[in-house]
Amino acid sequence: MTSDAPQLTDTAAQLDTVAAATERLFTAAAALREADVVEPSLLPGWTRGHLLAHLSRNADSLVNLLLWARTGIETPQYASQYLREADIEAGAPRALREQLEDLSASAERWLALARVMPADRWSTVVRNRQGGEIPATRVLWMRLLEVEIHHVDLAVGYSPADWSPEFVARLLPQSIAEVRPATGGFTVTATDTGYTGTVGVPDTTVSGTAADLTAWLIGRSPGTGLSGDLPDLAAWK
Structure with a gap:
């Protein structure tokens, strides 16, 4: 959810x-x-x-x-x-x-x-x-x-930091819904907007700005600026 x-x-x-x-x-x-x-x-x-x-x-x-x-x-x-x-x-x-x-x-x-x-x-x-x-x-x-x-x-x-807040606010939930971790599940928490989302049964939490989280989830960042144990992700659609 x-x-x-x-x-x-x-x-x-x-x-x-x-x-x-x-x-x-x-x-x-x-x-x-x-x-x-x-x-x-x-x-x-x-x-x-x-x-x-x-x-x-x-x-x-x-x-x-x-x-x-x-x-x-x-x-x-x-x-x-x-x-x-x-x-x-x-x-x-x-x-x-x-x-x-x-x-x-x-x-x-x-x-x-x-x-x-x-x-x-x-x-x-x-x-x-x-x-x-x-x-x-x-x-x-x-x-x-x-x-x-x-x-x-x-x-x-x-860069993803140049995306508008409105664009990120729509893409982040979509990327959460479509991403596939190699193993396990995780929760993301956006430190700047308060957004939270989960993938599968979470066993770790990844935190960062909404733009940084989105960039990582769609394969446009290795996770720079994020905190937590970053799971390996399959390629985004």
Whole structure:
């Protein structure tokens, strides 16, 4: 069981949040040098080029889900896992200018479609690429996750400490619900917000700021700044 966390409920507010996060990401990417694109990101095996290509194709994949919700015609997020990976590999070595143009255009396509979605279509159930059924409103959160987490992965000085309190307050309970420890269970306690959550049958407690806890749970930190016996975690979804 986990303590309650606030969630954005207003669609327009959520879209404004995604747009602002996207602008921060784009500004950071635009400050890269050409040689930086082929340098490693914080994701094992991926360069910054892989990451930028993935962000662009993810926006297009979420366009597919919005079209599904709007028209009622089933449109898979990705045609296949193979094509998803192939598109990322093909896009990774592109020049910085091409990456930035694609990143901007794909984000604008998604935002433009989301802003004109009829209100009664947001409750339409679609499926994510793992096959899970979700209401179309969840697509807004999916895009925000991609932008904010991969901004950190871009290795340009943006860290989990830069995430907004509202973003962390929503992601921390989700990460608790989805994380899988290698053995045993544990409790987390956020020293700055008072949030507590448990995984399995706890035999240890891990404490730290909400942002530090979240970063550790989703594999974006080895646990720097946390106290307690940190269990080994399986890779986050």
